[in-house]
Every structure is written in structure tokens, then in C-alpha cells.
Amino acid sequence: MQIDWPEVVRTVFSEKGAFVLALGILVLGAVMGYAVWRSTRRLLTEAGVDQAVEGTPFERTARGLGTSTIGLVANLAALFVYVGAVILALNVSQLFDTVVFWQRVTAFLPNLFVAIFALIVGLIAGDKARLVVSERLRSVKVPEVGLLPELVKYSIFYLAALVALGQLGVATEALLILLAAYSFGLVFLIGLAFKQLLAAAAAGLYLVLTQPYSIGDEVEIDDRRGIVQEVGMLVTHVESDGEEYVIPNQRVFDSGIVRVRE
Amino acid sequence: MSELADLLEDVVADADAVFLFSPSGSYYERFAEFDDSDVVVVATENDVDADAFVELPLEFTDLSGRVRFGIEGALGQGIVDEDAEVVCVADVFGGSPDTVVRVNTDEFSPSGVYDLFVDSRAEPAVIRDVLEVAVELGKKGQKGKPVGALFVVGDAGKVMNKSRPLSYNPFEKSHVHVGDPIVNVMLKEFSRLDGAFVISDAGKIVSAYRYLEPSAEGVDIPKGLGARHMAAGAITRDTNAVAIVLSESDGLVRAFKAGEIVLELDPEEY
DSSP: OOOOHHHHHHHHSOHHHHHHHHHHHHHHHHHHHHHHHHHHHHHHHHTTHHHHTTTOHHHHHHHHTTOOHHHHHHHHHHHHHHHHHHHHHHHHHTSSOOHHHHHHHHHHHHHHHHHHHHHHHHHHHHHHHHHHHHHHGGGOOOGGGGHHHHHHHHHHHHHHHHHHHHHHTOOOHHHHHHHHHHHHHHHHHHHHHTHHHHHHHHHHHHHHHHOSSOTTOEEEETTEEEEEEEEOSSEEEEEETTEEEEEEHHHHHHHOEEEOOO | OHHHHHHHHHHHTTOSEEEEESOOHHHHHHHHTOOSSEEEEEESSOTTOOSSEEEOSSOOOSHHHHHHHHHHHHHHHTSSOSSOEEEEEEOSSSSSOOEEEEEEGGGOOOOSHHHHHHSSSSOHHHHHHHHHHHHHHHHHTBTTBOOOEEEEESOHHHHHHTEEESSOOTTTTOOOBTTSHHHHHHHHHHTTSSSEEEEOTTSBEEEEEEEEOOOOTTOOOOTTOOHHHHHHHHHHHHSSOEEEEEOTTTOOEEEEETTEEEEEEOGGGO
């Protein structure tokens, strides 16, 4: 059951009273908006968001426009409160008799707010992720590796845009299908490419935990006999007479281990 | 002042290569435009993206150690010839370049310090970490008392076969690597144990409490050094390992390779 608030207000107060109430709501909205703005700023600064977004292109653009990421988010929150107050006031005073229109706008506003917020978070997270990934790959001196951070960045941008568009109710089925294909391809390819490494790591985990042989033991693995020089997660180094065999750990499992004891 | 400038000109005349020790970016830019001589950067990290670069494994405080490492590195990489006039620009007191040294690579007998890091079985970072542990141990000692320690790095399988345990191995079934912060404390605590530490090529601590029994034939180390140094010299001659020794009596850290001392550091200077 929907209560017709303007009607309730009108019966409780007089016509003039409703107008005064609307004005009151406007003032209250202004004060609350300011409070929200202040507390959002405080909260984000305390959480160290300003340091986290430092140096990202979005922050730089925001600075160029004379504000900052925190300022933008705080303004957005305050704006949301202001607009809400204005709509409430208009509804109460019934200066316009377009209830249906305003109801739709009111329903749409939170979505718009979330969409903008998702976009901001996505832009910053994408740039941050690109920075982190490229920092990690800094020691890898292969030019093609520069593609990976960009890929991560645009993947996150794409997700953020998808969330934002979904909030606004735009048809995103095609984009979703694209995302599904993309992530499936990624998982499938990575699984295919890293199959051997995963098997070696699983075997390596067992070797590392139980240590059936340790450095200095003489062993025979896969017809290769020698002294164990190193046991790692992925490979075992076995050396004999100047030849060092680097044996993937899953081979150790496949063929079994012969420990040589004189 | 012109005499002073002339004097400096004599020092830098006909240089085949210029070695810059830990230069700042703008300083390197000024030299990079030179055409007539090679510019080699010697630093702990290649911040300036120089083409010719020698990585210093540790911050040598004394100039001769740094110059020695830089030149041996450049020789090893083939950046400079055996017979080249090299001018080194370095800083001795504080941040900015204040010293110019001229060295002829021909008159220079390599000590093998570059070899120790780059051409050993163990990874350079592992050797550096072990050296750092030894230096720190030398500085602080164990509960204020001077201690000695012997680390055998690399070729661990062979070293294990040429040694025997003195007691239970505290690192049995453990997976600690040198360079982890907690390990330095552990090594410090275990340094009161007798015997040697054995560390693998990748930096895993394989064992403590090892009694090394290599054949000590033909090991020639300076007289007056004790059994610990003799053992270090002998094990590095017998295997492809390197050994890093902290002397209990004189507090110096020495590195051995192939039975010879290649590096001598005073922990107090670092």
C-alpha cells in the first residue's frame, strides 16, 4: 500500500504549513549535504585513499580541474543528498503536479549515483593495477611484457563500464557475452599453458613437505643418477660428473625415486 | 687555478673509458654525450639505464674496493680491453662526485672479486646476502662477544658428501633461505654452534653443524689464520663452492674461492 505523503502532510498541516515544511526540508538537506561532504572527506582521508590514488591519471585529471578524487566523491555524495532534499521539498509543497515523473527520477537517482561511483573506482583501480603489475614485471626485460599491464588496465575499465551501464539499465547483454568469452579464453589458455607447471608445483609441494630425499643424497630419477643439488617447487637439480640434470617435479612422481645407499 | 686544471687534465688525458660510480641521472646525461670514450656506470642499481653497466653487489665503502670491482666487472664483460686507460669518477665523502682516479687495466692484477659474485655456482644475490649476514655478525657479535662463522655457499650436494654432521641438523626439513629477515636472527643464534653452515645454490640453508672434511692438500692460505680458514680454503678447492668466513680473532670477513682468498672486508667499515 502506497501512502500519499503530500496528501498526509496537507491534512496534518495547512497549505501554508506544507510550504514552510518544504522550506525546512530544503534547509535541512543543505545542512545534511554539507555534513555528508565533510564526513566523506574525513573518512576517505583517514582511510588513506588520497595516498592510494596518488599519481594515477584520474587523480591528475581531477587535480587539473582544481579538485581531487576525494573531493569528487565527496561532492557526488553531497550532490546526491541535495538533489534528494530538493525532490522531497518539491513533492511536499507540490509546486509541480508531476508525481509520476518525479517518482521515476527518484528511483533512477541512486542508480546514477552508483554508476558514476563505479566508473570512478574502476578508472582508479585500473590504473593502480597497471602500475602494480608493471612494477612486478620490471625485472623481466622482455619488451612484449609491456602489453600485460595495459591488458589488466583495460580489463578493469571494461568491467567498470559494464557495471555502470548495468546500473543505468542500458542493454549490456552483448558486452556481457564478450566478457564471458574473454574470461573463458583467459582461463582456458592459462590452464592450458600452465598445466605442466601446475603439475610440477603440486608434486613439488609434496617433495618440499615430506622431503623423501634432501640435498646431498644420491638418487636415481628417470634413469638419471646423481647427487641432489637443489629441491625447488618446480624442479629438482641432480648432478653427476659435471652434468646437471634439471628434472621437472612431476617426472619425479611419474618415474619414482631410487635412493642409492651404499 | 689554471695549474690545477692542467693537473686534472693530465690525469684524464687519453682516457679510453670513463667509469661513473653511482652517478645521478643528470650527471650521467652529461657524460653520455661523449663520443671519444666509453662510459661505464658502476652502481648497485642501473637507475640511469646505461648500456655499459657493472652491478655492485654491495656498497663498498673504500674506494679501491669499488674501483677494483668495477674494473674487474668491465673486463669480465668485455666492455674495456686488457690494456686501457680508465678514469674513474666517484664519491668518497658524501653524495656528489669528488674523486677522480686513473687506472691502467694492464697494471692491475685481478683479485677475482667480480668472479666471486658472477661466475660462482651460487646466485650473486645469495652470495651477497651471506656476506651481509657475516658482516652484520662481525659487527655485533653474539651477545656482544666476537664470534666466528663459516658459510659454504653453492655446490651443496657435493659439500654435504664431503662433510659429516657434528650433531642434529637444526635446519632439517626446514625451508628457509638466506635473505629472509628472520633467517639473519636464526643464523646469528646458531653461530654459537661449532662447524659450518651449508647453503645451496639458490640460497636454501641446507645444514648447520657440519664438520668439513675435504682434502687440504695444496691449500695455501696466509700463515696465522686458523682452522676455520683452512677448512674454508680446502672445501672451496675441493668443490665448486665458495666460502665466507668471519674470523673470531681479528673480526674480518673473508671470501674464498678455489682455495684462495678473493675478498677481505672489515665489518666495522660497513
